[in-house]
Amino acid sequence: MSTEEEMEWPSKGPNCPECRKPTEPTKYRDRNLLLRAWKCTDCGFMILHPLDANFMLKLKKEKEFEVKVGALGKTQIIRIPALLRDYYHIEKGKKVLIEPKSSTEFTVKVSAD
Ligand SMILES: [Zn+2]
Numbered sequence: 001m002s003t004e005e006e007m008e009w010p011s012k013g014p015n016c017p018e019c020r021k022p023t024e025p026t027k028y029r030d031r032n033l034l035l036r037a038w039k040c041t042d043c044g045f046m047i048l049h050p051l052d053a054n055f056m057l058k059l060k061k062e063k064e065f066e067v068k069v070g071a072l073g074k075t076q077i078i079r080i081p082a083l084l085r086d087y088y089h090i091e092k093g094k095k096v097l098i099e100p101k102s103s104t105e106f107t108v109k110v111s112a113d
Contacts, residue, residue, distance in 0.1 A: 013038030018045045030056055057088045 012021040023038035028046055035056060036049035047055075065084070070077045082091055088110045090096070097109040 015042035016045045019043050
């Protein structure tokens with residue numbers, strides 16, 4: 001990972017490449033993904049966060065991830081693909097929230113820390 005990719009999410013973003021005015025943090029929606037971005041306060045030019053832009057490009061190839069349910073003793077486990085593990089910083093011991101949505105769907109919420 002380059003230094004640029006590892007950069008934090010500063011409240012003051014880079015200046016707009018079009019008009020050189022300051023930008024402010026915003027969100028950019030692509031399909032059902034909400035990506036971090038900066039928006040020019042003057043012309044509205046959007047700059048995607050490099051990590052999120054890279055993640056979105058990789059996701060374009062795979063809309064969904066089919067994974068197999070495994071078992072660990074009496075517990076069912078679902079493997080998390082490496083792309084998602086890295087992007088969401090999911091490590092052993094990290095807590096996530098599972099929220100039932102319907103009879104065929106649930107979401108897994110990862111905290112920001
Ligand atoms: Zn601008």
